[in-house]
Amino acid sequence: MTSLAHTVNDIAVVAHRNVIKITRVPEVLVFVLLSPIMFVLLFAYVFGNSINIEGVSYREFLIAGIFAQTVAFGATFTGAGIAEDMQKGIIDRFRSLPMSRSAVLVGRTLSDVIYNVLSLIIMSLTGLLVGWRIRGSILEALGGFLLLITFAYALSWVMAYVALHVPSPEVINNASFMVIFPLTFIANTFVPSDDLPGPLRTFAEWNPVSSVTQASRELFGNIPAGTPEPTAWPLANPVIYTLIWSVVIVAIFLPLSVNRYSKRAKG
Protein backbone atom coordinates (compact mmCIF):
# COMPACT_ATOMS: atom_id res chain seq x y z
CA MET A 1 0.00 0.00 0.00
CA THR A 2 1.14 3.51 -0.70
CA SER A 3 1.19 6.00 2.11
CA LEU A 4 -1.95 7.70 0.75
CA ALA A 5 -3.75 4.36 0.71
CA HIS A 6 -2.55 3.80 4.29
CA THR A 7 -3.93 7.15 5.34
CA VAL A 8 -7.30 6.47 3.72
CA ASN A 9 -7.40 3.01 5.32
CA ASP A 10 -6.56 4.45 8.75
CA ILE A 11 -9.18 7.17 8.49
CA ALA A 12 -11.78 4.59 7.47
CA VAL A 13 -10.86 2.27 10.37
CA VAL A 14 -11.09 5.09 12.93
CA ALA A 15 -14.36 6.42 11.47
CA HIS A 16 -15.80 2.90 11.45
CA ARG A 17 -14.88 2.48 15.09
CA ASN A 18 -16.65 5.75 15.96
CA VAL A 19 -19.75 4.73 14.04
CA ILE A 20 -19.86 1.42 15.95
CA LYS A 21 -19.72 3.46 19.14
CA ILE A 22 -22.64 5.63 18.03
CA THR A 23 -24.80 2.55 17.42
CA ARG A 24 -23.73 0.90 20.71
CA VAL A 25 -24.67 3.85 22.88
CA PRO A 26 -28.04 4.82 21.42
CA GLU A 27 -28.84 6.95 24.49
CA VAL A 28 -26.43 9.60 23.21
CA LEU A 29 -28.14 9.65 19.85
CA VAL A 30 -31.58 9.95 21.43
CA PHE A 31 -30.60 13.14 23.24
CA VAL A 32 -28.74 14.45 20.21
CA LEU A 33 -31.98 14.19 18.27
CA LEU A 34 -34.41 15.23 20.99
CA SER A 35 -32.74 18.51 21.90
CA PRO A 36 -33.14 20.08 18.42
CA ILE A 37 -36.82 19.13 18.46
CA MET A 38 -37.11 20.83 21.82
CA PHE A 39 -35.37 23.94 20.49
CA VAL A 40 -37.59 24.19 17.43
CA LEU A 41 -40.72 23.87 19.54
CA LEU A 42 -39.52 26.23 22.30
CA PHE A 43 -38.51 29.00 19.96
CA ALA A 44 -41.48 28.55 17.68
CA TYR A 45 -44.06 28.70 20.44
CA VAL A 46 -42.39 30.80 23.18
CA PHE A 47 -40.58 33.49 21.15
CA GLY A 48 -42.72 32.99 18.07
CA ASN A 49 -45.66 34.76 19.67
CA SER A 50 -43.77 37.79 20.97
CA ILE A 51 -41.26 38.50 18.21
CA ASN A 52 -42.64 40.10 15.10
CA ILE A 53 -40.56 40.54 12.00
CA GLU A 54 -42.09 42.57 9.25
CA GLY A 55 -43.17 40.69 6.16
CA VAL A 56 -42.25 37.20 7.33
CA SER A 57 -43.56 34.57 9.71
CA TYR A 58 -41.20 34.27 12.67
CA ARG A 59 -41.22 30.49 12.48
CA GLU A 60 -39.99 30.65 8.92
CA PHE A 61 -37.30 33.14 9.95
CA LEU A 62 -36.30 31.08 12.97
CA ILE A 63 -35.67 27.64 11.47
CA ALA A 64 -32.42 28.48 9.64
CA GLY A 65 -31.13 30.10 12.86
CA ILE A 66 -31.88 26.97 14.89
CA PHE A 67 -30.22 24.83 12.23
CA ALA A 68 -27.09 26.97 12.42
CA GLN A 69 -27.04 26.94 16.21
CA THR A 70 -27.57 23.19 16.48
CA VAL A 71 -24.89 22.19 13.98
CA ALA A 72 -22.46 24.65 15.59
CA PHE A 73 -23.05 22.92 18.92
CA GLY A 74 -22.46 19.62 17.13
CA ALA A 75 -18.73 20.45 17.23
CA THR A 76 -18.93 19.69 20.94
CA PHE A 77 -19.29 15.97 20.15
CA THR A 78 -15.99 16.00 18.33
CA GLY A 79 -14.28 17.71 21.24
CA ALA A 80 -15.86 15.46 23.85
CA GLY A 81 -15.03 12.31 21.87
CA ILE A 82 -11.37 13.24 21.52
CA ALA A 83 -11.07 14.31 25.16
CA GLU A 84 -12.59 11.01 26.26
CA ASP A 85 -10.22 8.98 24.09
CA MET A 86 -7.30 10.89 25.56
CA GLN A 87 -8.48 10.36 29.12
CA LYS A 88 -8.93 6.63 28.58
CA GLY A 89 -5.51 6.12 27.00
CA ILE A 90 -6.89 5.11 23.60
CA ILE A 91 -5.12 8.03 21.96
CA ASP A 92 -1.80 6.79 23.31
CA ARG A 93 -2.55 3.36 21.90
CA PHE A 94 -3.21 4.96 18.50
CA ARG A 95 -0.12 7.10 18.77
CA SER A 96 2.06 4.04 19.33
CA LEU A 97 0.75 2.38 16.15
CA PRO A 98 2.32 2.84 12.71
CA MET A 99 -0.78 4.67 11.48
CA SER A 100 -1.20 8.04 9.80
CA ARG A 101 -0.77 10.91 12.25
CA SER A 102 -3.86 12.67 10.97
CA ALA A 103 -6.17 9.64 10.82
CA VAL A 104 -7.51 9.70 14.38
CA LEU A 105 -8.60 13.33 14.09
CA VAL A 106 -9.82 13.21 10.48
CA GLY A 107 -11.72 9.97 11.17
CA ARG A 108 -13.31 11.54 14.23
CA THR A 109 -14.41 14.78 12.54
CA LEU A 110 -15.80 12.84 9.57
CA SER A 111 -17.77 10.32 11.61
CA ASP A 112 -19.24 13.11 13.73
CA VAL A 113 -20.84 14.58 10.60
CA ILE A 114 -23.44 11.82 11.11
CA TYR A 115 -24.75 13.62 14.20
CA ASN A 116 -25.33 16.81 12.23
CA VAL A 117 -26.92 15.05 9.26
CA LEU A 118 -29.33 13.24 11.55
CA SER A 119 -30.19 16.30 13.60
CA LEU A 120 -30.80 18.35 10.42
CA ILE A 121 -33.22 15.69 9.19
CA ILE A 122 -35.08 15.61 12.51
CA MET A 123 -35.18 19.41 12.77
CA SER A 124 -36.44 19.76 9.20
CA LEU A 125 -39.29 17.37 9.91
CA THR A 126 -40.15 19.22 13.12
CA GLY A 127 -39.91 22.51 11.22
CA LEU A 128 -42.31 21.29 8.58
CA LEU A 129 -44.75 20.38 11.34
CA VAL A 130 -44.70 23.89 12.84
CA GLY A 131 -45.16 25.61 9.48
CA TRP A 132 -41.69 26.04 7.99
CA ARG A 133 -41.52 25.43 4.24
CA ILE A 134 -38.79 25.17 1.63
CA ARG A 135 -39.93 27.74 -0.93
CA GLY A 136 -36.99 27.60 -3.31
CA SER A 137 -35.76 24.70 -5.44
CA ILE A 138 -34.81 21.37 -3.85
CA LEU A 139 -31.31 21.73 -5.27
CA GLU A 140 -30.85 25.09 -3.57
CA ALA A 141 -32.20 23.68 -0.33
CA LEU A 142 -29.69 20.82 -0.52
CA GLY A 143 -27.02 23.45 -1.06
CA GLY A 144 -28.20 25.12 2.13
CA PHE A 145 -27.92 21.89 4.12
CA LEU A 146 -24.50 21.21 2.63
CA LEU A 147 -23.28 24.65 3.61
CA LEU A 148 -24.51 24.17 7.19
CA ILE A 149 -22.67 20.85 7.38
CA THR A 150 -19.51 22.28 5.84
CA PHE A 151 -19.43 25.13 8.33
CA ALA A 152 -20.11 22.77 11.25
CA TYR A 153 -17.34 20.46 10.02
CA ALA A 154 -14.88 23.36 10.08
CA LEU A 155 -15.94 24.25 13.64
CA SER A 156 -15.38 20.66 14.75
CA TRP A 157 -11.66 21.18 14.03
CA VAL A 158 -11.61 24.08 16.49
CA MET A 159 -13.08 21.82 19.15
CA ALA A 160 -10.66 19.03 18.21
CA TYR A 161 -7.78 21.42 18.86
CA VAL A 162 -9.26 22.56 22.18
CA ALA A 163 -9.90 18.95 23.22
CA LEU A 164 -6.23 18.05 22.79
CA HIS A 165 -5.42 20.56 25.53
CA VAL A 166 -7.98 19.73 28.24
CA PRO A 167 -7.76 17.17 31.04
CA SER A 168 -11.29 15.76 30.78
CA PRO A 169 -14.38 15.67 28.54
CA GLU A 170 -16.40 17.76 31.01
CA VAL A 171 -14.18 20.75 30.34
CA ILE A 172 -15.12 20.57 26.66
CA ASN A 173 -18.81 20.92 27.39
CA ASN A 174 -18.22 24.07 29.43
CA ALA A 175 -15.74 25.49 26.94
CA SER A 176 -18.02 25.00 23.97
CA PHE A 177 -20.95 26.47 25.87
CA MET A 178 -18.89 29.57 26.63
CA VAL A 179 -17.81 30.05 23.02
CA ILE A 180 -20.68 28.77 20.92
CA PHE A 181 -23.54 30.31 22.87
CA PRO A 182 -22.44 33.94 22.31
CA LEU A 183 -21.45 33.15 18.72
CA THR A 184 -24.90 31.80 17.93
CA PHE A 185 -26.81 34.51 19.82
CA ILE A 186 -24.88 37.63 18.74
CA ALA A 187 -26.02 36.89 15.23
CA ASN A 188 -29.07 37.05 13.00
CA THR A 189 -30.16 33.59 14.15
CA PHE A 190 -33.14 34.54 16.32
CA VAL A 191 -33.56 38.27 15.70
CA PRO A 192 -32.58 40.36 12.67
CA SER A 193 -29.06 41.79 13.16
CA ASP A 194 -30.36 45.25 12.17
CA ASP A 195 -32.16 45.46 15.50
CA LEU A 196 -29.00 44.94 17.57
CA PRO A 197 -27.20 47.91 19.24
CA GLY A 198 -24.02 49.33 17.54
CA PRO A 199 -21.02 47.11 18.31
CA LEU A 200 -23.15 43.97 18.63
CA ARG A 201 -24.66 44.70 15.25
CA THR A 202 -21.24 44.96 13.62
CA PHE A 203 -20.15 41.74 15.34
CA ALA A 204 -23.32 40.00 14.20
CA GLU A 205 -22.88 41.17 10.61
CA TRP A 206 -19.36 39.77 10.39
CA ASN A 207 -20.10 36.67 12.46
CA PRO A 208 -19.94 33.58 10.19
CA VAL A 209 -22.87 32.09 12.12
CA SER A 210 -24.92 34.97 10.70
CA SER A 211 -23.69 34.38 7.19
CA VAL A 212 -24.42 30.65 7.29
CA THR A 213 -27.90 31.46 8.64
CA GLN A 214 -28.48 34.13 5.99
CA ALA A 215 -27.27 31.77 3.25
CA SER A 216 -29.61 29.01 4.47
CA ARG A 217 -32.56 31.38 4.58
CA GLU A 218 -31.85 32.44 1.01
CA LEU A 219 -31.34 28.87 -0.21
CA PHE A 220 -34.48 27.62 1.55
CA GLY A 221 -36.42 30.53 0.03
CA ASN A 222 -37.33 31.85 3.47
CA ILE A 223 -36.65 35.51 2.65
CA PRO A 224 -39.81 37.07 1.26
CA ALA A 225 -39.65 39.11 -1.93
CA GLY A 226 -39.23 42.81 -1.28
CA THR A 227 -36.97 42.38 1.77
CA PRO A 228 -34.16 44.96 1.37
CA GLU A 229 -30.70 43.56 0.52
CA PRO A 230 -28.41 43.46 3.58
CA THR A 231 -25.85 46.25 3.48
CA ALA A 232 -22.97 44.42 5.22
CA TRP A 233 -20.77 42.56 2.71
CA PRO A 234 -20.80 39.20 4.58
CA LEU A 235 -24.58 39.13 4.63
CA ALA A 236 -24.85 40.28 1.01
CA ASN A 237 -22.50 37.44 -0.04
CA PRO A 238 -23.27 34.86 2.62
CA VAL A 239 -22.33 31.67 0.72
CA ILE A 240 -18.88 32.90 -0.29
CA TYR A 241 -18.26 34.43 3.13
CA THR A 242 -19.23 31.18 4.92
CA LEU A 243 -17.05 29.10 2.62
CA ILE A 244 -14.07 31.40 3.16
CA TRP A 245 -14.47 31.04 6.92
CA SER A 246 -14.81 27.25 6.66
CA VAL A 247 -11.66 26.90 4.55
CA VAL A 248 -9.66 29.27 6.75
CA ILE A 249 -10.71 27.51 9.96
CA VAL A 250 -9.74 24.08 8.61
CA ALA A 251 -6.51 25.43 7.12
CA ILE A 252 -5.51 26.75 10.54
CA PHE A 253 -6.87 24.17 12.97
CA LEU A 254 -6.26 20.94 11.06
CA PRO A 255 -2.46 21.31 10.98
CA LEU A 256 -2.39 22.75 14.51
CA SER A 257 -4.42 19.80 15.80
CA VAL A 258 -2.41 17.14 13.97
CA ASN A 259 0.79 18.71 15.26
CA ARG A 260 -0.55 18.77 18.79
CA TYR A 261 -1.69 15.15 18.48
CA SER A 262 1.76 14.08 17.29
CA LYS A 263 3.60 15.80 20.10
CA ARG A 264 1.16 15.58 22.96
CA ALA A 265 3.10 16.08 26.17
CA LYS A 266 2.06 14.06 29.16
CA GLY A 267 3.17 13.43 32.70
Add this chain to the structure above:
Amino acid sequence: MLTNTSPAIEAHGLSKRFGDVVALDGLDLEVQPGRVLGLLGPNGAGKTTAVSILTTLLEPDSGSATIAGADLATQPGLVRERIGLSGQYAAVDEVLTGRENLQMIGRLYHLGKKAAKARAQELLERFELTDAADRPAKGYSGGMRRRLDLAGSLVAASPVLFLDEPTTGLDPRSRLELWDIIRELVADGTTLLLTTQYLEEADQLANDIVVIDKGRAIARGTSDELKAQMGGERLELIISDEADLDRAKSLLAAHTPSGRVDDVEVRPSTRTLLSPVAHGIETLAAVIDQLGSNRIAVSDIGLRRPTLDDVFLTLTGEPAAQSPKPTDPAATALTETINA
Protein backbone atom coordinates in the same frame (compact mmCIF):
# COMPACT_ATOMS: atom_id res chain seq x y z
CA MET B 1 17.80 -9.95 13.66
CA LEU B 2 18.89 -12.43 16.29
CA THR B 3 22.01 -13.27 14.34
CA ASN B 4 23.69 -9.90 14.69
CA THR B 5 24.70 -8.67 18.08
CA SER B 6 23.39 -5.11 17.99
CA PRO B 7 21.00 -4.49 20.92
CA ALA B 8 17.25 -4.54 20.31
CA ILE B 9 16.89 -1.48 22.52
CA GLU B 10 19.73 0.96 23.03
CA ALA B 11 19.25 4.32 24.71
CA HIS B 12 21.79 6.95 25.71
CA GLY B 13 21.38 9.89 28.05
CA LEU B 14 17.59 10.16 27.87
CA SER B 15 16.44 13.27 29.73
CA LYS B 16 13.02 14.81 30.16
CA ARG B 17 11.71 17.62 32.33
CA PHE B 18 8.11 18.58 32.99
CA GLY B 19 8.38 22.16 34.23
CA ASP B 20 10.43 21.96 37.42
CA VAL B 21 10.16 18.20 37.69
CA VAL B 22 13.01 16.15 36.32
CA ALA B 23 11.36 12.96 35.09
CA LEU B 24 14.42 11.45 33.43
CA ASP B 25 17.97 12.49 34.10
CA GLY B 26 20.37 10.90 31.63
CA LEU B 27 19.08 7.32 31.51
CA ASP B 28 21.07 4.71 29.56
CA LEU B 29 19.50 1.37 28.67
CA GLU B 30 20.56 -1.60 26.62
CA VAL B 31 18.59 -4.77 25.91
CA GLN B 32 19.96 -7.58 23.76
CA PRO B 33 17.59 -9.34 21.36
CA GLY B 34 15.45 -11.98 23.07
CA ARG B 35 16.23 -10.69 26.58
CA VAL B 36 13.93 -9.23 29.20
CA LEU B 37 14.87 -6.00 30.95
CA GLY B 38 12.97 -5.12 34.10
CA LEU B 39 12.84 -1.40 34.83
CA LEU B 40 12.21 -1.33 38.57
CA GLY B 41 11.29 1.73 40.58
CA PRO B 42 8.61 3.37 42.71
CA ASN B 43 5.85 5.64 41.41
CA GLY B 44 7.32 8.77 39.92
CA ALA B 45 10.75 7.24 39.31
CA GLY B 46 10.47 7.88 35.56
CA LYS B 47 9.50 4.41 34.35
CA THR B 48 6.46 5.49 32.36
CA THR B 49 8.31 8.50 30.98
CA ALA B 50 11.08 6.18 29.76
CA VAL B 51 8.57 3.86 28.08
CA SER B 52 6.70 6.81 26.56
CA ILE B 53 9.91 8.13 25.05
CA LEU B 54 11.05 4.75 23.72
CA THR B 55 7.64 4.14 22.12
CA THR B 56 7.61 7.59 20.42
CA LEU B 57 4.75 8.92 22.56
CA LEU B 58 6.98 11.58 24.04
CA GLU B 59 10.01 13.44 22.70
CA PRO B 60 13.02 13.50 25.03
CA ASP B 61 14.67 16.84 25.83
CA SER B 62 17.99 15.20 25.07
CA GLY B 63 19.48 11.78 24.43
CA SER B 64 19.08 9.25 21.67
CA ALA B 65 17.80 5.73 21.19
CA THR B 66 17.64 2.95 18.63
CA ILE B 67 14.79 0.43 18.71
CA ALA B 68 15.09 -2.73 16.58
CA GLY B 69 17.55 -0.90 14.33
CA ALA B 70 15.36 2.19 13.83
CA ASP B 71 16.46 5.58 15.13
CA LEU B 72 13.93 7.10 17.49
CA ALA B 73 14.45 10.71 16.43
CA THR B 74 14.71 10.32 12.66
CA GLN B 75 12.62 7.18 11.98
CA PRO B 76 9.76 7.25 14.53
CA GLY B 77 7.38 5.68 12.00
CA LEU B 78 9.70 2.72 11.55
CA VAL B 79 10.03 2.37 15.32
CA ARG B 80 6.22 2.18 15.61
CA GLU B 81 6.15 -0.58 12.98
CA ARG B 82 8.56 -2.66 15.04
CA ILE B 83 7.17 -2.29 18.55
CA GLY B 84 4.17 -3.33 20.58
CA LEU B 85 3.04 -1.35 23.65
CA SER B 86 0.80 -2.27 26.50
CA GLY B 87 0.32 0.64 28.86
CA GLN B 88 -0.18 1.02 32.56
CA TYR B 89 -3.88 1.67 32.10
CA ALA B 90 -5.43 -0.97 29.92
CA ALA B 91 -6.10 1.04 26.78
CA VAL B 92 -8.92 -0.93 25.27
CA ASP B 93 -12.03 0.62 23.79
CA GLU B 94 -14.75 -0.29 26.26
CA VAL B 95 -17.59 0.08 23.83
CA LEU B 96 -16.04 -2.20 21.23
CA THR B 97 -15.94 -5.96 21.72
CA GLY B 98 -12.67 -7.72 22.36
CA ARG B 99 -12.65 -8.97 18.78
CA GLU B 100 -13.35 -5.51 17.35
CA ASN B 101 -10.56 -4.02 19.44
CA LEU B 102 -8.02 -6.51 18.09
CA GLN B 103 -9.25 -6.29 14.49
CA MET B 104 -9.05 -2.51 14.61
CA ILE B 105 -5.47 -2.62 15.85
CA GLY B 106 -4.58 -5.18 13.16
CA ARG B 107 -5.97 -2.95 10.44
CA LEU B 108 -4.04 0.00 11.83
CA TYR B 109 -0.86 -2.10 11.58
CA HIS B 110 -1.97 -2.52 7.93
CA LEU B 111 -2.33 -6.29 8.12
CA GLY B 112 -5.24 -6.25 5.68
CA LYS B 113 -8.85 -7.06 6.53
CA LYS B 114 -8.59 -10.83 6.30
CA ALA B 115 -5.28 -11.16 8.10
CA ALA B 116 -6.47 -8.81 10.85
CA LYS B 117 -9.52 -11.00 11.39
CA ALA B 118 -7.47 -14.21 11.53
CA ARG B 119 -4.92 -12.66 13.88
CA ALA B 120 -7.66 -11.41 16.22
CA GLN B 121 -9.16 -14.91 16.42
CA GLU B 122 -5.74 -16.42 17.09
CA LEU B 123 -5.03 -14.00 19.94
CA LEU B 124 -8.51 -14.38 21.46
CA GLU B 125 -7.89 -18.13 21.66
CA ARG B 126 -4.41 -17.77 23.04
CA PHE B 127 -5.55 -15.37 25.75
CA GLU B 128 -8.65 -17.40 26.59
CA LEU B 129 -10.99 -14.61 25.60
CA THR B 130 -13.07 -16.51 23.03
CA ASP B 131 -16.15 -16.72 25.27
CA ALA B 132 -16.16 -12.96 25.79
CA ALA B 133 -14.89 -12.12 22.30
CA ASP B 134 -18.13 -10.64 21.03
CA ARG B 135 -19.13 -8.80 24.19
CA PRO B 136 -18.20 -5.14 24.73
CA ALA B 137 -14.99 -4.84 26.75
CA LYS B 138 -16.90 -2.71 29.28
CA GLY B 139 -18.08 -5.91 30.96
CA TYR B 140 -14.63 -7.51 31.20
CA SER B 141 -12.91 -8.07 34.53
CA GLY B 142 -9.65 -6.23 35.26
CA GLY B 143 -7.64 -9.31 34.37
CA MET B 144 -9.49 -9.82 31.09
CA ARG B 145 -8.93 -6.20 30.11
CA ARG B 146 -5.21 -6.51 30.76
CA ARG B 147 -5.11 -9.67 28.68
CA LEU B 148 -6.96 -7.92 25.87
CA ASP B 149 -4.64 -4.92 26.11
CA LEU B 150 -1.63 -7.22 26.06
CA ALA B 151 -3.10 -9.11 23.08
CA GLY B 152 -3.41 -5.73 21.35
CA SER B 153 0.31 -5.15 21.71
CA LEU B 154 0.99 -8.54 20.08
CA VAL B 155 -1.20 -8.12 17.01
CA ALA B 156 1.69 -7.37 14.68
CA ALA B 157 4.05 -9.90 16.34
CA SER B 158 6.48 -7.02 16.82
CA PRO B 159 10.07 -8.00 17.63
CA VAL B 160 10.25 -5.55 20.56
CA LEU B 161 7.60 -5.25 23.23
CA PHE B 162 7.10 -2.63 25.95
CA LEU B 163 4.94 -3.50 28.93
CA ASP B 164 4.37 -0.65 31.36
CA GLU B 165 3.38 -2.04 34.77
CA PRO B 166 1.40 -4.90 33.25
CA THR B 167 0.10 -6.25 36.57
CA THR B 168 -0.46 -3.11 38.65
CA GLY B 169 -3.91 -3.24 40.20
CA LEU B 170 -4.54 -6.90 39.38
CA ASP B 171 -5.60 -9.50 41.91
CA PRO B 172 -2.98 -12.18 42.71
CA ARG B 173 -4.53 -14.84 40.47
CA SER B 174 -4.75 -12.55 37.42
CA ARG B 175 -1.19 -11.50 38.10
CA LEU B 176 0.04 -15.09 38.02
CA GLU B 177 -1.89 -15.71 34.78
CA LEU B 178 -0.31 -12.69 33.19
CA TRP B 179 3.15 -13.78 34.31
CA ASP B 180 2.63 -17.10 32.54
CA ILE B 181 1.63 -15.32 29.34
CA ILE B 182 4.65 -13.04 29.51
CA ARG B 183 6.95 -16.04 30.06
CA GLU B 184 5.54 -17.67 26.92
CA LEU B 185 6.23 -14.53 24.90
CA VAL B 186 9.79 -14.46 26.06
CA ALA B 187 10.19 -18.13 25.21
CA ASP B 188 9.13 -17.20 21.66
CA GLY B 189 12.11 -14.86 21.42
CA THR B 190 10.42 -11.48 21.89
CA THR B 191 12.62 -8.75 23.31
CA LEU B 192 10.84 -7.24 26.27
CA LEU B 193 11.15 -4.10 28.33
CA LEU B 194 8.97 -4.37 31.40
CA THR B 195 8.42 -1.78 34.09
CA THR B 196 7.27 -2.70 37.56
CA GLN B 197 7.11 -1.49 41.13
CA TYR B 198 7.47 -5.02 42.43
CA LEU B 199 10.84 -6.60 43.02
CA GLU B 200 9.22 -10.01 42.91
CA GLU B 201 7.83 -9.37 39.44
CA ALA B 202 11.19 -8.28 38.09
CA ASP B 203 12.69 -11.29 39.84
CA GLN B 204 10.21 -13.66 38.18
CA LEU B 205 10.32 -12.27 34.67
CA ALA B 206 13.46 -10.30 33.93
CA ASN B 207 16.95 -11.42 32.91
CA ASP B 208 18.39 -8.04 33.81
CA ILE B 209 17.11 -5.38 36.14
CA VAL B 210 17.73 -1.65 36.12
CA VAL B 211 16.63 0.09 39.30
CA ILE B 212 15.67 3.69 38.67
CA ASP B 213 14.94 6.51 41.04
CA LYS B 214 14.38 10.19 40.25
CA GLY B 215 15.02 9.49 36.58
CA ARG B 216 18.45 7.95 37.06
CA ALA B 217 19.63 4.34 37.01
CA ILE B 218 20.91 3.61 40.50
CA ALA B 219 21.72 -0.07 40.04
CA ARG B 220 21.98 -2.65 37.31
CA GLY B 221 22.39 -6.38 37.38
CA THR B 222 20.60 -9.67 37.52
CA SER B 223 18.12 -10.31 40.27
CA ASP B 224 20.67 -12.38 42.20
CA GLU B 225 23.30 -9.71 41.91
CA LEU B 226 20.95 -7.08 43.28
CA LYS B 227 19.84 -9.27 46.14
CA ALA B 228 23.42 -10.04 47.05
CA GLN B 229 24.05 -6.30 47.07
CA MET B 230 21.20 -5.92 49.53
CA GLY B 231 22.55 -8.55 51.86
CA GLY B 232 20.03 -11.28 51.10
CA GLU B 233 17.62 -12.64 53.67
CA ARG B 234 17.56 -11.47 57.24
CA LEU B 235 16.24 -13.01 60.38
CA GLU B 236 13.80 -10.97 62.41
CA LEU B 237 13.34 -11.90 66.06
CA ILE B 238 11.02 -10.32 68.60
CA ILE B 239 11.58 -11.50 72.12
CA SER B 240 9.14 -11.34 75.02
CA ASP B 241 11.42 -10.00 77.73
CA GLU B 242 13.66 -6.96 77.24
CA ALA B 243 16.17 -8.37 79.71
CA ASP B 244 17.10 -11.10 77.22
CA LEU B 245 18.21 -8.64 74.49
CA ASP B 246 21.95 -9.00 75.03
CA ARG B 247 21.87 -12.78 75.23
CA ALA B 248 19.74 -12.99 72.10
CA LYS B 249 22.10 -10.66 70.31
CA SER B 250 25.20 -12.75 70.94
CA LEU B 251 23.25 -15.89 70.07
CA LEU B 252 22.28 -14.41 66.69
CA ALA B 253 25.77 -13.05 66.01
CA ALA B 254 27.12 -16.58 65.83
CA HIS B 255 24.85 -17.25 62.86
CA THR B 256 25.69 -14.19 60.75
CA PRO B 257 27.98 -14.75 57.74
CA SER B 258 30.68 -12.62 59.41
CA GLY B 259 30.08 -13.86 62.94
CA ARG B 260 30.38 -10.28 64.21
CA VAL B 261 28.12 -8.95 66.97
CA ASP B 262 27.98 -5.55 65.20
CA ASP B 263 26.04 -7.08 62.32
CA VAL B 264 23.04 -7.67 64.57
CA GLU B 265 20.72 -4.67 64.75
CA VAL B 266 18.84 -4.22 68.02
CA ARG B 267 15.76 -2.08 68.51
CA PRO B 268 15.08 -2.14 72.26
CA SER B 269 11.77 -0.24 72.09
CA THR B 270 10.10 -3.08 70.18
CA ARG B 271 12.40 -5.83 71.57
CA THR B 272 13.32 -6.60 67.97
CA LEU B 273 16.58 -7.98 66.61
CA LEU B 274 17.53 -8.12 62.95
CA SER B 275 20.42 -10.11 61.64
CA PRO B 276 21.81 -11.23 58.28
CA VAL B 277 21.80 -15.02 57.98
CA ALA B 278 24.11 -17.36 56.16
CA HIS B 279 21.85 -20.34 55.44
CA GLY B 280 18.24 -19.16 55.44
CA ILE B 281 15.81 -21.73 56.77
CA GLU B 282 18.51 -23.97 58.31
CA THR B 283 19.79 -21.03 60.31
CA LEU B 284 16.24 -20.21 61.37
CA ALA B 285 15.74 -23.76 62.68
CA ALA B 286 19.04 -23.69 64.54
CA VAL B 287 18.26 -20.31 66.10
CA ILE B 288 14.81 -21.46 67.27
CA ASP B 289 16.42 -24.51 68.81
CA GLN B 290 19.05 -22.52 70.67
CA LEU B 291 16.56 -19.89 71.85
CA GLY B 292 14.61 -22.75 73.41
CA SER B 293 17.57 -24.32 75.15
CA ASN B 294 18.68 -20.88 76.43
CA ARG B 295 15.13 -20.26 77.75
CA ILE B 296 14.69 -17.01 75.78
CA ALA B 297 10.95 -16.46 75.30
CA VAL B 298 10.04 -15.54 71.72
CA SER B 299 7.05 -13.44 70.56
CA ASP B 300 7.76 -13.77 66.86
CA ILE B 301 10.49 -14.99 64.61
CA GLY B 302 10.89 -15.27 60.85
CA LEU B 303 12.96 -14.76 57.76
CA ARG B 304 12.50 -11.49 56.00
CA ARG B 305 13.17 -11.19 52.28
CA PRO B 306 14.54 -7.97 50.81
CA THR B 307 11.75 -5.68 49.63
CA LEU B 308 11.84 -2.85 47.13
CA ASP B 309 12.13 -0.59 50.15
CA ASP B 310 15.29 -2.38 51.15
CA VAL B 311 16.71 -1.97 47.65
CA PHE B 312 16.08 1.73 47.83
CA LEU B 313 17.38 2.11 51.32
CA THR B 314 20.43 0.14 50.40
CA LEU B 315 21.11 1.99 47.19
CA THR B 316 20.11 5.53 48.04
CA GLY B 317 20.02 5.68 51.81
CA GLU B 318 16.50 7.10 51.43
CA PRO B 319 13.17 5.37 51.64
CA ALA B 320 11.46 4.69 48.31
CA ALA B 321 9.25 7.59 47.30
CA GLN B 322 5.52 7.08 47.94
CA SER B 323 6.10 3.59 49.20
CA PRO B 324 3.04 2.23 50.96
CA LYS B 325 5.16 0.51 53.63
CA PRO B 326 6.60 2.26 56.67
CA THR B 327 10.30 2.87 56.67
CA ASP B 328 12.41 0.24 58.33
CA PRO B 329 15.26 1.79 60.30
CA ALA B 330 17.03 -1.58 60.42
CA ALA B 331 17.69 -1.39 56.71
CA THR B 332 19.45 1.94 57.15
CA ALA B 333 21.82 0.20 59.50
CA LEU B 334 22.25 -2.47 56.85
CA THR B 335 23.33 0.18 54.38
CA GLU B 336 26.00 1.33 56.74
CA THR B 337 27.14 -2.22 57.25
CA ILE B 338 27.44 -2.81 53.53
CA ASN B 339 29.16 0.47 52.84
CA ALA B 340 31.64 -0.09 55.67
